[in-house]
Amino acid sequence: MAMLTVDHIGKSFGGLRVLSDVTFDVNEGEVVGLIGPNGAGKTTLFNVITGFLTPNHGTVMFDGRDITRLAPNARVRAGLVRTFQKSMVFPDLSLRENIALAVRARNSAGYRLRPAARELAEADATADALLARARLGERAGDKVCNLSYGDQRIVDVLISLAMAPRLLLLDEPTAGLAREEGERLIEIVRQHDSRTAIVLIAHDLDIVFGTSNRVAVLDLGRMIAFDTPAAIRAHAGARAAYLGALAEAT
Ligand SMILES: Nc1ncnc2c1ncn2[C@@H]1O[C@H](COP(=O)(O)OP(=O)(O)OP(=O)(O)O)[C@@H](O)[C@H]1O
Ligand SMILES: [Mg+2]
Numbered sequence: 001m002a003m004l005t006v007d008h009i010g011k012s013f014g015g016l017r018v019l020s021d022v023t024f025d026v027n028e029g030e031v032v033g034l035i036g037p038n039g040a041g042k043t044t045l046f047n048v049i050t051g052f053l054t055p056n057h058g059t060v061m062f063d064g065r066d067i068t069r070l071a072p073n074a075r076v077r078a079g080l081v082r083t084f085q086k087s088m089v090f091p092d093l094s095l096r097e098n099i100a101l102a103v104r105a106r107n108s109a110g111y112r113l114r115p116a117a118r119e120l121a122e123a124d125a126t127a128d129a130l131l132a133r134a135r136l137g138e139r140a141g142d143k144v145c146n147l148s149y150g151d152q153r154i155v156d157v158l159i160s161l162a163m164a165p166r167l168l169l170l171d172e173p174t175a176g177l178a179r180e181e182g183e184r185l186i187e188i189v190r191q192h193d194s195r196t197a198i199v200l201i202a203h204d205l206d207i208v209f210g211t212s213n214r215v216a217v218l219d220l221g222r223m224i225a226f227d228t229p230a231a232i233r234a235h236a237g238a239r240a241a242y243l244g245a246l247a248e249a250t
Pocket of ligand 2: 042043044085
């Protein structure tokens, strides 16, 4: 059984139909690339999967459970975690503080005014372990705003890893990064836990095709193809949606 099943999802804003009959699935440990032109509906689909939007039609199943109407925080506790297209870090807090906050958000029902010292120490230790594995251990105490842009995007991803995802939805984490930086970011997620599934939105087709087991192509709110990278490269409709960009991404 697939970990995530998105079944015949439709979503409209007023009269504007943004998603039509979108169906796809993600297995444990799988990386699914989600591509499509600007405005295709990729972020809207993430919003439906993570509970920020309720669809007009269709269902979202996670671990065999219908979560279509479950609140976003309950989905996070179930292991469904996302990043946002725009960074959500606190730039004036340190790397360690940013990640430790996420650990605590995951572990406790809410923030306590005076958390137990042990809870804080454990969150810091988890943050330090994540930073060390991402080779940012030496910068744990630095403010995030003093990092390079690429390292800030890595902190974004570490924050979501701190929430112990079983499925991680990454909305353009590699935007603005050089190819090697983008590949390093995806590698950090892959090495974290090989069972963690990923849905990756990116416009850099080299990164998508190089890291994904399957690729889903959205165009004007429709899933026009969902297949292996090789099959997507050869898919006429997918090529047309990208006006030849796929042909260049080899
Ligand atoms: N809350 C909203 N209200 C009205 N229209 C919306 C809303 N959110 C998104 N849209 C519209 O839905 C369409 C799809 O937007 P979406 O952000 O999902 O695209 P996208 O594929 O993520 O694009 P990009 O690659 O630029 O990030 C766009 O036409 C957008 O203007
Ligand atoms: Mg988007």
